[in-house]
Amino acid sequence: MEEVIVRAEELCKTFPLSRKQRRLEKTTAKKKVAVDGLSFTAKRGEIYGLLGPNGAGKTTTLRMLSTLLEPDSGDATVLGHSIRKEKAAVRDCLGFMTSELKLEKFFTPDYLFDFFGTMHGMEKDRIAERKRELFSRFGVNSFAGVKVGDLSTGMLQKVSLVIAIVHDPDVVVFDEPTNGLDVLTARVVTDFLEELRAMGKSIILSTHIFSLVEKLCDRVGIIIDGRMAAEGALGELCGELSLEERFFKIYRDLKGDIL
Amino acid sequence: MKLLGLMKKEFHRFFHDPRLVISMLLPGVFIFVLYTFMGSVLHSEEARELRVYRAGESVCTTVIEQVIAENGDKIEWLLLENEEEARAEVEEGTATAILKFTENFDSSLGNGAGVNIIYDSASEDGSYFYAIATSVFHKVGMLFDVTAETVKDSSQMGVDLMTGLLPFVFVCFVFTACMSVTLESVAGEKERGTLATVLVTSAKRSDVALGKVLALSCISMIGALSSFLGLAGSMPKLMGFSLEFLGGYSAWSYLLLLPPILCAVPLIVAAIATVSTLSRSVKEASAYTSVFMVVMMVVSLVTAFVPHIGDWVVAIPVLNAIVGMQGILAGELPVWQCLVGAGLNVLYTAVLVLLIAKMLTSERIMFGR
């Protein structure tokens, strides 16, 4: 169970700031360092949480892992495939979930499942088999023929989850899994993640919610200003303290005071 | 496989939404109704009585007579004795035109035969006669020179509706068809965040770009075909006469116009798709595209007024299609011109597709703020 599935090494990402952004962020710097030498590893069958405040660089990190952004320096491997050099291979063994990736309203879950299966280069039979399995397991069957635009948020969330793992990826990357969801839908998502873990997948999620980390994560990395401030198994990291207390202690040590 | 899947998705989206299909077909119906109506307002139903002075003999004259009779009009041939007086009559409007054949016209075809038409392009009967006479001559095979003069000075000469304006109108409709589907599918998907969902799969960026351009081109061609049918069907009414009897400009012979314009469709789609990929929203993309459209309209209107523009024009996208169509309507068959133009258009399209693929990999364009 100690097999390393994802290994990030010294990832760095800097964004050029436009004049408008500089005004918004009240800075004169021409660049924004979003991720600054971040390293971590995620192992098979575990949920790894990236915990950090707004602007810490969580989304940027996950986008680099899923090959949507290219790191300025450093590299990461997913099942041994470099995110810089073997993008297609990485995309085929990784599922990326985020509220920013939308499904076209016009199509049905049924159609989209087939479509994204094809996009991952899967055979027809395999797609059909996988659809039967996932749709019944996550209760999508009853609305598989309803257009995505007509689904409730909970149903839509289920569909997005199922489609993101159509190709049976070993790694699932999830940005802010429960953000903006009501308690019921959030529960659907957390159950789903636990189920994936039970299947032996590696999951990397980002969040700023302490209770979510406590509930789900096996290991956690605390990111502040694009750097790894602390990392470890949940129990080791916190010791006697609660995660929240531990986080603020680290934060104060690093930045002086809050705000 | 992935390319096919990407294209199928576009088709599925289009053909399963009746509103999209109707909005693609509507322009054709609209053109037909509008032009037929315009035609019936412009042209009185009364039979025309043409008076044409003629010098020389040819079988062509009987054909002209027949076509005019087909249209329910009459022609009276007058012997040309004093050209000065005849010209004055044409100018006044009491005579329709003067038609001068060279001597022994029919027996010297291909051997110095020529015909000269003098008419008043501002008069309706005059241009009516001119259109029929020239199509009859083209039909005979152009083994002789046709020269035309108008009695009023050339500043007054209207653009030939047929050869000048028709391709322009047509291109505008085709452009609009391309615009509506491409903006919605490329800029729309980018704005709604559904394009990025495809980009996290292992589908090649070039397949994504090519799939869009190919599928959207096919869909736009349906729109082009619809406006084409509307235009071709209403043309006889709009012009106020039909040449069907000749097999001349009948609805079917307009079919020759289709290849040049259909070759231009993928290029137009690719150009709009490029702009759409660059823009953040549909609104932004449509603003840029309208600029495109205005430039294209101005440039192509210019070619409608400048008759012999030179061969370099085949290198200019879209314009080459317009000039090709003008040539076809004028009765020439500019085959090599059209082929070179079409080939270049395909080349430009390929370049744009590569450019779009490149932009899809650019994080600044896809995920920049």
Ligand SMILES: Nc1ncnc2c1ncn2[C@@H]1O[C@H](COP(=O)(O)OP(=O)(O)OP(=O)(O)O)[C@@H](O)[C@H]1O
């Ligand atoms: N495309 C971009 N252009 C410029 N700056 C960016 C861009 N993307 C992110 N940033 C900046 O990089 C920093 C890290 O952003 P990121 O979205 O990774 O943070 P996050 O940890 O996900 O925060 P949040 O909790 O708000 O989602 C932020 O300061 C953000 O403003």
Ligand SMILES: [Mg+2]
């Ligand atoms: Mg974020």
